[in-house]
Amino acid sequence: MDVVLSIRGLFARYDRGDVLRGVDLDVERGGVTCVIGPNGAGKSTVLKVVSGLLRPRAGDVALDGERISGRSARQILDHGVVHVPQERSLFPSMSVWDNVLMGGYVLSRAALRRRVDEIASRFPIVRERRRERAGSLSGGEQKLVEIARAMMLEPRVVLMDEPSMGLDPKARRVVFGTIRQLNDAGATVLLVEQNARSGLEIAGRGAVMETGAVRLEGVARDLLDNPEVARLYLGGAARSLEDRG
């Protein structure tokens, strides 16, 4: 496997107790890696550490062999790691277009102009709704604009935290379809998703986290059939659903 992002022995905490307790995870170049797991497993925290929003207490994150953990969020952004957070993050009173431009605020003027045109050609919503206030878009549409904005920097790795959160099934399909298209175009995505089925469907590799560590890792489409997943989600002794016939 061609690994672009490698996480080793990651420990992190907020103000009380370790949320991450030794996370090991590899992200394949050009692939979608999907992390699933029950509430409170630490999935979002992994993304926050990778993008530098939270400093790890121990452990390493390396991008193409270069250590990025411990650097500032801005430095990590400059390395090409972009984070699309779980909560809505557009500036609601700014236009869709301006929001997308904000995604390239570190670029030169010329690069910004070129890049925003590229993004507009790839994301119809940016073209069609460019003048509208971002806050007037539906939740699913806003998520698409957030993804478009994240692509402004031609990131080496896109971190996506529960893009389907709060979306109805139709909007969810559109968002996951967009992620799949991005991936087809070569983007590397580390996706955290509560909706395990939808997430693993578009992923090549998957990992299951529970209580702060990766407990299971493998080919995404094989994971859902693994009886161990049931145990990690529902607790207690391993109980295969297949045992019941």
Added chain:
Amino acid sequence: MSAQTLLEVDGLSKRFGGVAAVSGATFSVDTGTITGLIGPNGSGKTTVFNMITGYLKADAGTVRFEGERVRRPNPRRLYRRGLSRTFQQARVFPEMTLVENLVVAVAVPVWALGRRGISRTDAARAEELLDRFGLGSHAHRRASELSFGQRKLLEFATVLMGRPRLVLLDEPASGVNPLMIEQMERHIRDVHADGVTFLVVEHDMNLVMRLCDPIVVLDHGAKIAEGHPDDVRADPAVLDAYLGG
């Protein structure tokens, strides 16, 4: 089973705008049980709690406590009737001492405290409860000095001041370190042994499966399964709900 129904929830429904958060939730809590209420994120557990305890007005459905219909639920009245609850983020009065936190919970009316002061019986009961929860040495310190986990214990003790027959615990283990989770579990079992019935919302599945019987599973605001932990865990519909569609 000759169990007696303590709490009866029938057809409880709540919409927020176009979203049906709870739709026709129906279940009961038998006297002497520790009943678990689980379900994936957004399945309506806390909304159900909020409607039972009068923090939210239900659109439809009824709640009966000890056979009597709760017509206009009001947290304070329910507390006096013997039904009380905790919150995910423990709600305590940070500027008051621990003893004061407990005493105001039972003071009727609250303003009389200022004139009459703390009665000796209330103070004695408060100190006894604090001792029981391992908070005795902090009895006269301010609640703001407590750790997050200790605040949860304090809130639990506060709830017990009213000598409830039914306690609703909203995620007693969330944000609490593993050692404190064990402590919390021990306290719940202790209080249960004294004859208090519990309805518990919790995401820590290992804890739920150890502690609760029966378990009620919600998905999209309606009950999808109910029964012994082993049965619930082996129910394909439950795993399906957790993995998303």
